[in-house]
Structure formats: C-alpha cells, structure tokens
Amino acid sequence: MNFLERTLASFLNAVEHALDAEDLAKADGLLQRLDPRIKVIGILTLIIAAATAHKLWVIGAVFAIALSLAVSSRVSPLLLAKRVWIPVLLFTGIIALPAPFVIPGRVVWRLPELGWPMTAQGLLSARYLVTRVETAATLSVLLILSTPWTRVLKALRVLRVPVVLVVILGMAYRYIFLLLESARDMLESRRSRMVGELKGSDHRRLAAASVGVLMSKTLQLSGDVYSAMLARGFHGEVYMLDDFHTAALDWMMLAVFAVLAAGAFYYGR
Amino acid sequence: MARWPDPWRLSYNGDLCKASAALPLSLAKSQKANMHIPDGYLSPSTCAVLYGAAAPFWYTALQRVKKNLSTRLVPLLAVMAALSFVIMMFNLPLPGGTTGHAVGVAIATIILGPWASILAISIALVIQAVFFGDGGITTLGANCFNMAIVGSLVAYAVYRLAAGRAALTSSRRVVAAALAGYTAINASALCAAVEFGIQPLFFKDPSGAPLYAPYPLSIAIPAMMIGHLTFAGLAELVLSAGVVAYFQRTNTSLLKLTAPGNLAADEEIAGADSQSMWRTVRPLWIGLALLLVLTPLGILAAGTAWGEWSARDFSTRQAREKMAMASHNTAPPVQPPRGLERLSSLWTAPFPQYAPSFVRRPAVGYALSAMFGAGAIILVSLVAGSLATGGKSRG
Numbered sequence: 090m091n092f093l094e095r096t097l098a099s100f101l102n103a104v105e106h107a108l109d110a111e112d113l114a115k116a117d118g119l120l121q122r123l124d125p126r127i128k129v130i131g132i133l134t135l136i137i138a139a140a141t142a143h144k145l146w147v148i149g150a151v152f153a154i155a156l157s158l159a160v161s162s163r164v165s166p167l168l169l170a171k172r173v174w175i176p177v178l179l180f181t182g183i184i185a186l187p188a189p190f191v192i193p194g195r196v197v198w199r200l201p202e203l204g205w206p207m208t209a210q211g212l213l214s215a216r217y218l219v220t221r222v223e224t225a226a227t228l229s230v231l232l233i234l235s236t237p238w239t240r241v242l243k244a245l246r247v248l249r250v251p252v253v254l255v256v257i258l259g260m261a262y263r264y265i266f267l268l269l270e271s272a273r274d275m276l277e278s279r280r281s282r283m284v285g286e287l288k289g290s291d292h293r294r295l296a297a298a299s300v301g302v303l304m305s306k307t308l309q310l311s312g313d314v315y316s317a318m319l320a321r322g323f324h325g326e327v328y329m330l331d332d333f334h335t336a337a338l339d340w341m342m343l344a345v346f347a348v349l350a351a352g353a354f355y356y357g358r
Numbered sequence: 359m360a361r362w363p364d365p366w367r368l369s370y371n372g373d374l375c376k377a378s379a380a381l382p383l384s385l386a387k388s389q390k391a392n393m394h395i396p397d398g399y400l401s402p403s404t405c406a407v408l409y410g411a412a413a414p415f416w417y418t419a420l421q422r423v424k425k426n427l428s429t430r431l432v433p434l435l436a437v438m439a440a441l442s443f444v445i446m447m448f449n450l451p452l453p454g455g456t457t458g459h460a461v462g463v464a465i466a467t468i469i470l471g472p473w474a475s476i477l478a479i480s481i482a483l484v485i486q487a488v489f490f491g492d493g494g495i496t497t498l499g500a501n502c503f504n505m506a507i508v509g510s511l512v513a514y515a516v517y518r519l520a521a522g523r524a525a526l527t528s529s530r531r532v533v534a535a536a537l538a539g540y541t542a543i544n545a546s547a548l549c550a551a552v553e554f555g556i557q558p559l560f561f562k563d564p565s566g567a568p569l570y571a572p573y574p575l576s577i578a579i580p581a582m583m584i585g586h587l588t589f590a591g592l593a594e595l596v597l598s599a600g601v602v603a604y605f606q607r608t609n610t611s612l613l614k615l616t617a618p619g620n621l622a623a624d625e626e627i628a629g630a631d632s633q634s635m636w637r638t639v640r641p642l643w644i645g646l647a648l649l650l651v652l653t654p655l656g657i658l659a660a661g662t663a664w665g666e667w668s669a670r671d672f673s674t675r676q677a678r679e680k681m682a683m684a685s686h687n688t689a690p691p692v693q694p695p696r697g698l699e700r701l702s703s704l705w706t707a708p709f710p711q712y713a714p715s716f717v718r719r720p721a722v723g724y725a726l727s728a729m730f731g732a733g734a735i736i737l738v739s740l741v742a743g744s745l746a747t748g749g750k751s752r753g
C-alpha cells in the first residue's frame with residue numbers, strides 16, 4: 090500500500106468510527122438514556138478511579154463495570170474488541186512485553202535457551218499497565234459511543250470548560266469531516282490519474298503539496314465561515330442553549346457511579 | 359547462550375538490562391505511529407501537574423490570539439484545529455520506503471504563529487482523545503504540554519533562529535522549517551520520555567512493581583528517542599520542509615507571519631517591533647532580576663537535594679545521615695557507586711557547591727554563582743540572536 094492508499098484508509102477509519110458512534114448513540118440502552126452531564130461525570134470518575142488504583146483486582150473490577158455498562162447499552166463486546174481491546178493490546182502489549190525481563194525483582198522463571206530472568210514485579214507491572222490502559226480506553230470509548238458529540242460538548246460545561254472552547258470544539262469536529270472529504274477527493278482524483286508507481290521523493294512532494302493545498306483551502310474556508318457568521322449577526326459573543334433534563338434514573342445512576350468510584354478509590358489505595 | 363550468575367537465580371537487580379535490547383526497536387515501531395500518551399501510563403498526580411503546567415500557556419495563548427483576531431478567533435481556530443487533526447492522519451512517505459505520521463506542529467507554528475498553533479493543536483488533541491480515543495483523557499494535559507506547547511515553542515524558536523531574515527523564497531527557510539519540525543517533535547518526545555521515565559521512581563506498589571509506565575529513564579529515553587530521531591522526526595521534517603517549499607512556490611504571503619523581517623515597510627516596522635518587543639519582555643527582565651536577588655534563599659532550604667550527591671558524601675557520617683533522611687530512611691550503600699566515582703573526576707565545576715573558592719560567605723557565593731550562570735545564558739542567547747540578525751541582513 091502506498092501513501093495515498095494508507096492515508097485514504099485512515100480517513101475511512103475515522104469516518105467509520107464516527108458513523109458507529111452516531112448509530113450507537115441512537116440505540117435504546119442504559120447509557121444512552123442518561124443525562125450526558127451525569128455520564129461525563131460518572132465515566133470520568135471511573136477512569137480516574139482506574140488510574141489511581143494500586144491493586145490489580147480493583148482495576149479488573151472497574152473493567153468489569155465498564156463491560157457491564159457496555160452490554161447494557163447495546164455496545165457489543167465484538168465492536169469494543171475491534172475498536173479498543175485489540176489495538177490497545179497491540180500497542181501497549183508490545184510496550185509492556187519487555188517489562189518482565191527488565192524490571193528488577195524476584196525471579197520466577199527463565200527464558201529457555203537464553204536464560205533471561207523473568208521477575209514477579211516485572212510481570213505485575215506489565216499487567217498493571219495493560220489492564221489500566223484497557224479499562225480507561227473502554228470507558229472513554231463508551232462515553233462517545235453512547236452520546237452524540239454535540240451533547241458531550243455541552244455536557245463539558247459542567248466541568249467549567251469555557252463556552253468559547255466548547256463552540257470551537259463543536260465547529261472543529263464539523264469541519265474535520267468537511268476537510269476529510271476534501272482531502273479524500275484530492276487524493277482520490279490524484280490516484281485516478283496515476284499510471285504505474287511513483288518514486289519515493291515524488292510521493293513526498295505529493296504529500297506536502299496535498300497538505301499545502303488543504304491548508305490554503307482551510308484558511309480560505311475560515312474567512313468564508315467568518316463572513317457567514319457575520320452575516321448572521323455574530324458579534325464575537327457565543328451562547329449555548331442548555332436543554333438537559335435529569336430524571337430519577339439519572340440521579341440513581343449518579344449514586345451508583347459515586348458508590349462504585351468510592352469503592353474503587355477505597356479498596357484501590 | 360547467556361548464563362546469568364548464580365545470585366541472579368533468586369533476585370535480579372535489573373542492572374544489565376540485556377533483555378531490554380529488543381525494547382527500543384519494539385517501542386520505536388509502535389511509537390512510529392503514535393506519540394499520544396494513553397490513560398494509564400502516567401500517575402494521576404503527574405497528569406495533574408502537567409494540566410497545571412499547560413494551563414498558563416493555554417491562558418496566555420488565548421489572550422494573545424484573542425487580541426490579534428478578536429471575533430475571527432472562533433472560526434479560524436475551529437478550522438485550523440480540524441486541519442491539524444486531518445494532517446495527523448496523513449501517512450507520510452519516508453525515505454527508505456516506510457511511512458509515518460506527523461503532528462504538523464512546526465508547520466502550524468510557521469503559518470499561524472506559536473500561540474495560535476498551541477491552541478489549534480491542543481483542540482485537535484482534545485478531539486482525538488475524547489472522540490477517537492487516541493491519547494487519554496487524564497493524560498490530555500501531558501499530551502498538550504508535550505506536543506502543542508513544547509512543540510510549538512521549540513518549533514518557533516528554531517525556525518526563527520535558523521531562518522533569520524532570509525527572503526521568503528530562500529531555501530534557507532525550507533531548511534529552517536525542516537530543522538524546526540525535527541527538533542520540535544524530538545523535544546516533545548523527550549518530554550514524554552521523561553514523564554514515562556520518572557513513573558517507576560515515584561509510583562510502585564508494596565512489592566516494588568511499577569504501577570504505571572514501568573521503564574526507568576535509562577530505558578524510556580533511548581526507547582522513545584530512537585523512534586523519534588528516526589521515523590517520527592523524519593515525518594515531521596518531510597512535512598514541514600515540503601509544505602514551506604510548496605508555499606514558496608504558490609503563496610508566499612502565508613509565510614509572512616513568522617518572518618517579520620520581510621515585511622514591506624521594514625524599517626518602520628522593525629522600530630515599532632523592537633519597541634513592542636521591549637514592552638513584552640520587560641516584565642520578564644524584571645522577574646529575572648528579582649529572582650537573581652532572591653537566590654540566597656536557596657541556602658535556607660533544609661536537607662540536600664535527592665540524588666545530588668558526590669562520591670565523597672558516601673564516606674562522611676553527616677552526609678550519609680542526610681542521604682538516608684532524604685531517601686525515606688533507606689541507608690545508602692557503604693561504598694560509593696563505582697560509576698559515580700569514575701565519572702566524578704571527569705569534570706570539575708568552576709564554582710563547586712555554588713561557591714567560588716575565593717568567596718567566604720556562602721550567600722555572596724550563591725548570588726555570584728546565580729549571576730554568573732544567568733549572565734552566561736544571557737550572553738549565549740545574545741550571541742545566538744546576533745548571529746541570527748547577521749543572517750537577516752545578508753538574506
């Protein structure tokens with residue numbers, strides 16, 4: 090695969106992720122029914138609990154909570170495996186692989202032939218890293234798979250994120266897809282005109298020119314968007330309508346999140 | 359076939375790290391595609407510190423960009439953040455047939471200036487972390503600090519220094535952009551490596567197993583840097599140089615923002631520039647002078663700085679007690695480490711212990727050392743600055 094195909098594949102992957110998220114956010118599951126503010130606070134607290142825990146079983150328990158939240162929100166473990174578990178295992182797993190041989194401690198086993206010592210502490214630290222990363226990644230993906238992005242952003246207001254930042258994040262997200270489409274069209278049209286293979290240096294020139302064109306287009310786009318905003322009466326002030334309503338289920342789940350996180354903090358010390 | 363000596367059957371002190379030989383390569387391969395730190399690699403306290411460290415930069419960047427852009431701020435930052443995000447998805451072809459991802463921090467800095475770049479890259483990182491799960495949420499402050507803040511500021515400094523006042527179409531600007539990209543991404547990687555490497559120093563469970571990123575600095579730094587000095591650094595280099603060369607051919611006006619020496623009314627603007635420059639840096643000079651005056655306060659600090667020991671300290675009782683106190687009552691080894699002993703004779707500081715030999719009073723010696731050190735740094739900066747200015751007039 091050359092650079093054009095690889096780049097197009099990563100664009101496709103991003104769009105696929107966004108479509109998955111949009112579909113799942115519409116499903117009728119537990120997390121989808123919750124007020125986004127409660128979800129943001131609850132999931133963030135669980136992520137911090139997993140990050141703080143000093144005991145493996147506590148991190149495992151938070152992972153089990155994440156898994157049950159996923160199942161009750163109609164997020165299939167298969168999708169989680171494809172989007173989170175396998176990529177995380179490939180990335181963090183490789184990083185953690187040498188830890189049992191490098192971290193000093195009590196030797197529990199030796200690699201046959203080579204005789205390298207494997208330590209208990211090294212094995213434990215590799216497990217800490219992998220379970221912690223898997224748990225936190227599962228939780229953060231659950232948030233986005235069960236909530237439309239615009240509502241996640243609005244919910245960030247409870248964490249005192251400034252309105253202007255929330256608006257910029259919302260607009261940036263929208264323009265990501267426009268620019269992805271623009272970049273995809275550019276690369277596709279170039280690919281359709283290609284016969285044979287390009288040299289490495291031509292590939293690099295093509296990549297730099299594509300980014301350059303995209304950048305010029307973006308700057309022009311920002312001017313156009315600004316003019317459109319002015320035409321609609323924009324004076325530099327941004328407002329946001331908060332249309333959240335909490336129901337009994339939200340308060341109940343907030344209490345559940347609080348108890349679970351408190352438990353994880355207490356037992357994980 | 360390697361055999362380990364007998365005592366290693368029961369315990370292993372990790373000194374030889376032969377088993378880690380494969381690590382840099384495996385890390386290099388996996389880091390090639392990604393330097394976003396996921397959740398779980400850094401302790402919550404490290405994350406909190408890095409959020410705290412990033413906050414003043416975000417605040418200053420927002421104030422500066424707001425002042426220059428006023429109502430244009432919202433759309434420009436939104437689309438530029440979107441662009442940064444898309445650029446991070448490009449698989450750049452590298453010499454040798456592989457491909458790598460770039461952050462695009464140097465090119466964003468060259469086109470937008472360092473402050474807008476800090477904000478645009480940070481926003482792109484927030485979307486990557488929250489929406490695409492690329493990089494953690496607790497580690498977002500660390501990722502923004504490493505890539506957006508350190509990356510933008512280093513890229514700006516290197517680009518301005520290397521490009522000097524060269525013409526907008528000069529090939530020196532392409533080289534400067536390449537250097538800026540390469541240095542910036544490596545500086546970011548070094549920050550990440552240090553953050554990884556200090557984890558096992560501070561965060562271990564009762565059995566001694568590291569709780570977060572498990573490798574010490576001696577492994578984390580080479581492992582991260584090999585990947586970045588080669589693949590990731592090269593990707594950033596190719597992108598920055600390529601895009602600047604492209605704009606030189608198509609739209610030089612985009613390169614003007616970070617090339618103030620090239621504006622039309624050069625003389626006037628330079629005059630106004632130096633005035634406004636003085637106004638900007640004045641508080642920094644006052645702050646520096648104040649810090650210099652306050653340096654003797656360091657003498658009041660109790661105990662010794664952990665790890666700043668000399669080989670001689672291992673043999674005096676008083677120094678040994680201080681070392682034990684600073685190390686949670688763990689007694690230091692009886693003999694000074696052999697490496698320390700050997701290397702300590704390599705270099706003797708001109709002002710050992712911050713006290714030149716001819717000064718009796720420690721406070722005066724301390725202040726003198728501070729002034730000498732700060733003076734040397736200012737001198738080097740001025741020389742580097744004048745070299746760059748020299749380049750401008752020639753360019």
